[in-house]
Amino acid sequence: MNTLTILRKELNSYFRSPIAYGVMFFFAVIAGYFFYVYTVSFVQYSIQSSMTGQSAPMSVNDQMIRPLLSNLAVIGLFFIPIITMRLFAEEKRSGTFELLATSPVRDMEIILGKWLAAVVLYAAMLGISFVSMATLFAYGKPDWRPLLVGYLGLLLQGGCLLAIGTYISSCTRNQIVAAVGTFSVLLMLWVIDWVGSFQDTPLAKATAYLSVTQHFDSFSKGVLDAKDVLYYASMIFIGLFLTARSLESLRWRA
Amino acid sequence: MITVEGLTKRYANHVAVDNISFSVERGQIVGFLGPNGAGKTTTMRVLTCFLPPTSGTARVAEFDVLEQPMEVKKRIGYLPESPPLYPEMEVVEYLEYVGRLKGVPKESLARRVDEAAEKCSVGDVKSKLISKLSKGYRQRVGLAQAIIHNPDVLILDEPTSGLDPQQIIETRDLIKGLAGDHTIILSTHILPEVEQLCERVIIIAKGKLVATDTVQNLTSRLRGAETVAIEITGRNGAGLSTPDVLERLERVAGVSRVLERDSRDGGLTLMVESEQGQHIRPELARAVVEAGWNLNELHAVGLSLEEIFLELTGAPKADVAAPHATTVGGFAGGNQ
Numbered sequence: 066m067n068t069l070t071i072l073r074k075e076l077n078s079y080f081r082s083p084i085a086y087g088v089m090f091f092f093a094v095i096a097g098y099f100f101y102v103y104t105v106s107f108v109q110y111s112i113q114s115s116m117t118g119q120s121a122p123m124s125v126n127d128q129m130i131r132p133l134l135s136n137l138a139v140i141g142l143f144f145i146p147i148i149t150m151r152l153f154a155e156e157k158r159s160g161t162f163e164l165l166a167t168s169p170v171r172d173m174e175i176i177l178g179k180w181l182a183a184v185v186l187y188a189a190m191l192g193i194s195f196v197s198m199a200t201l202f203a204y205g206k207p208d209w210r211p212l213l214v215g216y217l218g219l220l221l222q223g224g225c226l227l228a229i230g231t232y233i234s235s236c237t238r239n240q241i242v243a244a245v246g247t248f249s250v251l252l253m254l255w256v257i258d259w260v261g262s263f264q265d266t267p268l269a270k271a272t273a274y275l276s277v278t279q280h281f282d283s284f285s286k287g288v289l290d291a292k293d294v295l296y297y298a299s300m301i302f303i304g305l306f307l308t309a310r311s312l313e314s315l316r317w318r319a
Numbered sequence: 320m321i322t323v324e325g326l327t328k329r330y331a332n333h334v335a336v337d338n339i340s341f342s343v344e345r346g347q348i349v350g351f352l353g354p355n356g357a358g359k360t361t362t363m364r365v366l367t368c369f370l371p372p373t374s375g376t377a378r379v380a381e382f383d384v385l386e387q388p389m390e391v392k393k394r395i396g397y398l399p400e401s402p403p404l405y406p407e408m409e410v411v412e413y414l415e416y417v418g419r420l421k422g423v424p425k426e427s428l429a430r431r432v433d434e435a436a437e438k439c440s441v442g443d444v445k446s447k448l449i450s451k452l453s454k455g456y457r458q459r460v461g462l463a464q465a466i467i468h469n470p471d472v473l474i475l476d477e478p479t480s481g482l483d484p485q486q487i488i489e490t491r492d493l494i495k496g497l498a499g500d501h502t503i504i505l506s507t508h509i510l511p512e513v514e515q516l517c518e519r520v521i522i523i524a525k526g527k528l529v530a531t532d533t534v535q536n537l538t539s540r541l542r543g544a545e546t547v548a549i550e551i552t553g554r555n556g557a558g559l560s561t562p563d564v565l566e567r568l569e570r571v572a573g574v575s576r577v578l579e580r581d582s583r584d585g586g587l588t589l590m591v592e593s594e595q596g597q598h599i600r601p602e603l604a605r606a607v608v609e610a611g612w613n614l615n616e617l618h619a620v621g622l623s624l625e626e627i628f629l630e631l632t633g634a635p636k637a638d639v640a641a642p643h644a645t646t647v648g649g650f651a652g653g654n655q
Contacts, residue, residue, distance in 0.1 A: 160401050
């Protein structure tokens, strides 16, 4: 109930500020550009293969949807800090956090409300890219199941990164610091597996497990793997749990 | 309604509130008086469950702030020093949001919003964005927010700080109007404000409780009766008979008491206390001269509010530039 109240208020705040529109607009532009590039190359490739007579296997799912989904996952990385930066930092700076903290509302309700609002905005942003994906169905017959799994993966990955962003926002009263901090952490989580990508050591395995994009691979292939779902779910839990700790420590130190 | 016992709040490197105890009864307006950094805000933050106490207990309506914070929070309306407003929201929206947070039931939400808005006279800006409101209006929206769930206890942290004189008067009237329904604790560093609004005063300085008293007692102690010191000698070195002098001066209109302080070399130093609110210096001077004595010295020793305050709170007197010159804005050197 309280979570819903806060969720509604946060969504309202997103759409009253330029943040929601800015994020959605630029995401649409970039996602649209990628879609265009892949469409053009796919079309050219199919013309080439028909001209040379070598009928290489062509698949919209493998050659367009899968790389596009992976691209969206990476583009999301850049937008997530913008979405989460204000969640707590703004309330702490303007003093409205004192209102929340002295209202009969549990910390977890506040955190869930804010995080869910961020997830909804992120989902709305992804929804725009879904429009271009839908045009594929108008001109071809791609399998829709991998696409759905892919979007579920995007949402899970987003939820996990948003939880991390929420935590970082609760650590500072400066939105810019929150955004830069979140971006750095997300970038690190993206590239952390590179260090061991050519080795087969325990370190390589550990870093590969930590990497958020590694876990997205199976989703982009249309495979729903419990291991990856568990990874994202536990990352979401850790992020929100850390946020709760951070709010609590705020009171003991403040 | 509010019981605080042995409350201490320690930060990493200093003690903000040091072993404070007081209690407030239902329906009272209590002023929390002290210079900046005295620990007023910290105490209020403990009462509102924003900060946990280091030691000691604080109870609101019999609920402990540490053990049952939810129950305490339901019963408290809190206006922090800067009103906690969301500039992107309309006034009505904001009040509805706070109402929901504070647990106002859905059916009565609209009515509560109307009532709070009306009480705090923000009805005419209801559909305006908060970012477009003037400072005075923002303060009133902040107050409306605090009373939205009709709490038993209102805690107001410097409700008039940063307002212009007209707005200060309006805000004070507003608080007075709220007095009947709520137990109110308000903090301030402006002395006249306490006199106007509060029944009881709690004075704290450097985290310690300095005095707690009713306003009547404190004001009479502070400024009610004027005390005048006079030194007189007999004309042409003639001696003075002390009983004569005492008897003559006690007859002066408005004098309640005359005390002998010192007598030497034929001179007599006396302390003359006036009745409540009487200015006795002109009459006193005339009486002395008419009796044929020399008036060597006459000055008021009644302390100004600021001096007494500083005396109670232990600040050095030298900081006060002009002891009698301040009444409106607060005491010298006290503002941020």
